[in-house]
Amino acid sequence: MSGTTSIEKLWDELDPKTQEWLRANPGTVVLPRSVTAVIRKAMGTTDDLDGTDRNEQLSLSPEDHAFIKTMANSAPVGHPVSMTGQQLD
Numbered sequence: 001m002s003g004t005t006s007i008e009k010l011w012d013e014l015d016p017k018t019q020e021w022l023r024a025n026p027g028t029v030v031l032p033r034s035v036t037a038v039i040r041k042a043m044g045t046t047d048d049l050d051g052t053d054r055n056e057q058l059s060l061s062p063e064d065h066a067f068i069k070t071m072a073n074s075a076p077v078g079h080p081v082s083m084t085g086q087q088l089d
Contacts, residue, residue, distance in 0.1 A: 007064040011071070013042040019071075026072035029065060031058040 011019065018038045022028075031039070033056040040049060051059040060068070 008067040010042045022068050023072040026069045
């Protein structure tokens with residue numbers, strides 16, 4: 001998401017279902033349009049994000065990809081995690 005807000009900065013704004021999807025799919029490099037729409041909503045915009053293709057799928061920056069992997073490794077899927085990596089349950 002170069003040129004826009006990073007997923008790390010938006011993490012606590014994303015709904016738990018989206019956070020779980022990201023944590024369960026840490027190897028993804030292109031987000032499906034449904035996840036891209038949630039990120040857009042969290043940013044408060046309907047504009048295309050940098051890295052969005054013609055199918056409204058978002059390519060992750062290396063920084064976003066690394067952050068998602070870190071969050072995926074911080075606790076098992078099914079256990080909410082805050083941006084600081086603290087397990088919330």
